[in-house]
Amino acid sequence: MTEGSSPARAYVLHLAVIAILVVLNFILPAYHHGLLARILVLATFAMGYNLLFGYVGLLSLGHAIFFAAGLYGAGLGVHHFELSVPVAFMAALACGAVLSLVIGLLALRTSGVAFMIVTMMFAQVLALAILYFAPLTGGDQGLVLQQQERVVHLGDTVLDLTNPMTRYMVALALFSIVLLLTLGVVRSRFGRVLIAIRENEERTRMLGYDTFANKLAAVVVSGVICAAAGSAYALLFGYVGANFASVQYSILPLLWVLLGGAATTLGPLIGTLFMYYVVDITSGYTSAYLLIVGIALILLVLFFPKGILGTIRQRWVRWLP
Amino acid sequence: MTDRQGFFDLSKTGISRRTALKGLVATGTGLVAPGFVRYSQAQSSAPIKIGFQCHRTGIGAAYGRWYEKTTNAAIKLINDTGGINGRQVEVVIEDDGTDAGRGAEVVGKFANQHKTDIVYGTLFSNVVIGSAPAAGELKIPYYVVSEGYHVASGKLNRYCLQPGITDVRAQVTSVAPWIAANAGKKVTMVFPDYAFGYDHRDYLPPALKNAGAEVIAQIAIPPTESSFTKYFPQIPAETDVIYHVMVGPAVLTFVKELGEFYGSNGPKLFGFIDSLEAVDVNSPGLEYLNGSHFWEGAPRYAQADDSDAMKAYRAAVGIDDSGASTSDAKDVSTAAHMFGCWETLYVIKKAMEDSGYKGPEDRAKLIEATEAMTEFAEGPEHPQGKKVFNGKIHQVFGSQNISKLEGGKLTVVHKTSIEDGQYEPEADYTTQAL
Numbered sequence: 001m002t003e004g005s006s007p008a009r010a011y012v013l014h015l016a017v018i019a020i021l022v023v024l025n026f027i028l029p030a031y032h033h034g035l036l037a038r039i040l041v042l043a044t045f046a047m048g049y050n051l052l053f054g055y056v057g058l059l060s061l062g063h064a065i066f067f068a069a070g071l072y073g074a075g076l077g078v079h080h081f082e083l084s085v086p087v088a089f090m091a092a093l094a095c096g097a098v099l100s101l102v103i104g105l106l107a108l109r110t111s112g113v114a115f116m117i118v119t120m121m122f123a124q125v126l127a128l129a130i131l132y133f134a135p136l137t138g139g140d141q142g143l144v145l146q147q148q149e150r151v152v153h154l155g156d157t158v159l160d161l162t163n164p165m166t167r168y169m170v171a172l173a174l175f176s177i178v179l180l181l182t183l184g185v186v187r188s189r190f191g192r193v194l195i196a197i198r199e200n201e202e203r204t205r206m207l208g209y210d211t212f213a214n215k216l217a218a219v220v221v222s223g224v225i226c227a228a229a230g231s232a233y234a235l236l237f238g239y240v241g242a243n244f245a246s247v248q249y250s251i252l253p254l255l256w257v258l259l260g261g262a263a264t265t266l267g268p269l270i271g272t273l274f275m276y277y278v279v280d281i282t283s284g285y286t287s288a289y290l291l292i293v294g295i296a297l298i299l300l301v302l303f304f305p306k307g308i309l310g311t312i313r314q315r316w317v318r319w320l321p
Numbered sequence: 322m323t324d325r326q327g328f329f330d331l332s333k334t335g336i337s338r339r340t341a342l343k344g345l346v347a348t349g350t351g352l353v354a355p356g357f358v359r360y361s362q363a364q365s366s367a368p369i370k371i372g373f374q375c376h377r378t379g380i381g382a383a384y385g386r387w388y389e390k391t392t393n394a395a396i397k398l399i400n401d402t403g404g405i406n407g408r409q410v411e412v413v414i415e416d417d418g419t420d421a422g423r424g425a426e427v428v429g430k431f432a433n434q435h436k437t438d439i440v441y442g443t444l445f446s447n448v449v450i451g452s453a454p455a456a457g458e459l460k461i462p463y464y465v466v467s468e469g470y471h472v473a474s475g476k477l478n479r480y481c482l483q484p485g486i487t488d489v490r491a492q493v494t495s496v497a498p499w500i501a502a503n504a505g506k507k508v509t510m511v512f513p514d515y516a517f518g519y520d521h522r523d524y525l526p527p528a529l530k531n532a533g534a535e536v537i538a539q540i541a542i543p544p545t546e547s548s549f550t551k552y553f554p555q556i557p558a559e560t561d562v563i564y565h566v567m568v569g570p571a572v573l574t575f576v577k578e579l580g581e582f583y584g585s586n587g588p589k590l591f592g593f594i595d596s597l598e599a600v601d602v603n604s605p606g607l608e609y610l611n612g613s614h615f616w617e618g619a620p621r622y623a624q625a626d627d628s629d630a631m632k633a634y635r636a637a638v639g640i641d642d643s644g645a646s647t648s649d650a651k652d653v654s655t656a657a658h659m660f661g662c663w664e665t666l667y668v669i670k671k672a673m674e675d676s677g678y679k680g681p682e683d684r685a686k687l688i689e690a691t692e693a694m695t696e697f698a699e700g701p702e703h704p705q706g707k708k709v710f711n712g713k714i715h716q717v718f719g720s721q722n723i724s725k726l727e728g729g730k731l732t733v734v735h736k737t738s739i740e741d742g743q744y745e746p747e748a749d750y751t752t753q754a755l
Contacts (some may be wrong), residue, residue, distance in 0.1 A: 023736065029434070030432075030433035030434075031429055031430055031432075031433035031434035032434075033433075034426075034429045034433065035426060035429065035430075038426065078694075128543075131514065131515055131543075131544070132514075134515070134516060134519060138450075138516070139515050139516040139519065140447055140515040140516050140544075141446050141447050141450050141469070141471065141515075141516040142447060142450050142451060143450075143476075144450055144453055144454055144476055144477060144478075146453070146458060146478070147454075162454075162458045190711075199351060237425060237454065237455070238454030238455075239421060239422075239425060239450065239451045239453075239454055241419060241421045241422070241447055241450070241451055242447075243421050243422065243447065243451075244422070280426075280430075283415070283416050284415070287377040287378055287416055289378075289416070292380070301630075313634065
């Protein structure tokens, strides 16, 4: 929480962002429309990461495990067990919740660098398990969810998740729910405790708070959000692949959050959007686009050391949540 | 006045019937006016755009670079000889980073931003499988040069085709009789512990059994492994042949350690060239491979009996007699696979001509025209050899080369027949709606 924060202004800002994203659904050209749907899902993943990293100060290097839990929880459910889309989505959330609870119970016995290593190791276990159980998971090649498997029947209403408009709106709905949930959490008593833990865990404990329980709750909420994003990715885009469980997908949300601004609710969206478009535009000009991405990151670190929104908040708009 | 697809929707405009009739008359006049004729011609003579999903970066970059060279050479020749349906062909390249997620985005970019007519050229199977749903949803034909069994297996969709390179199942099935007859009856397999290796793991044993030989051990190597000596004691002593498929830079260590383990008394070796694509077979550390045999799709080294078509193809792509770039002898090609780009582009050309392809509205006809193809004769368009195409599973079948490494070069010692690699289809894409 920042000095001079204003709940009304914060909610208006967030609702305005959602409104803009709704409008974009109707005016964006087809390619950017599809890309933004993907970005919204991955920004949701980044928001889940931000909750733990930005607000609790726990740097995980294994969050791909939660994204992959959702991805495979939903994907395998649809592909092998013919679950309906809503049931598969709920199954994915359950996978994320159970996995994050177990990993949280074990990993939170460590802190700092050890926490990073332990979380990374857990993620590696899942990544290798996906390869090991290739007959079930499709191994490194992954699985395709056919178009007819990605249809939601709600009474007489049929939602075809392969339809670009439907897909965008579902991605936006998930993003909006998680955005408002994150805003609510960080402004709640629970969120203030998390920030207190980040600032000084010993003092928070001395004041009588159960820091372990609060951190565990944060890991579970973060894990479920990431699993929701993974599940949405599988169901909306029809591909379930082992690359989403790789180290790369543990590093990417960290990068997106750092770029957009850690501990800012809208930072994950800004960071994901920025990275996606830098890669998309520069790769059209040179195969050395990662060099340009690297230079852009260095410039951002130099001029926006707290990320884009973090620096804006620090210098100009102090009420930004 | 237009919906998201850009279609005019009169119901949303408030235009009166009288105004609409006036507009129709004006449009009719315009259609017969000289200016519109010029416009029509400009449209019909606009280039056909092929979106090339290229592995410019990532693990597939070495393949991607040569796929790009081959594509450019084929397109230059196609354009120099009149293009397709009288139109020039333009290739739009996007890097997929050899990443499945990015691959799907690139397909979307081709269809919606570059407005290409088709997407083509992908090699790595995870990228193909990751991109296939996007191709199906966008209804854009997706011609891959991947050699994975994923297309023929039926798990993709009707918009995915592989008409220019055989799949691993066919390759493995083809070479098994030769291994049984010439290398030995007891085979131990060493393969990477991921999907590419599984195609070998699953399809070699039954093929060898049919040929009167057997697989006596299967050793899967984890993809992260960098040292292999600890696996070698698992190779049974009675092994006649070690069948090895090790994709990636670890192959140099694998061969070196295998040589140190066996010395001069080891079993015979039969390998797939995939590991050594873009690698000089005379590199230090590979000496132990001397005298061993390899599968090659197309021969890397120029052969004494190369057809004129093969010679012309090699010259057009720019590879010398040893399979390296004519401009840089150290730049070794991916000759065993990249011919698939050349041949796929000529299949696309023929399918567009057969279907009278004019634009994206004819994509369904293009798919049907490709499915209707059955044979491709050996010649300038198919320098690797004759092919048979199965339209139901969208997969081509052809002959394979078995080459011996000796004297610092690979020499073809056996060419399989097309029938050697054919198997019973397990799918039928033509039953899916377009």
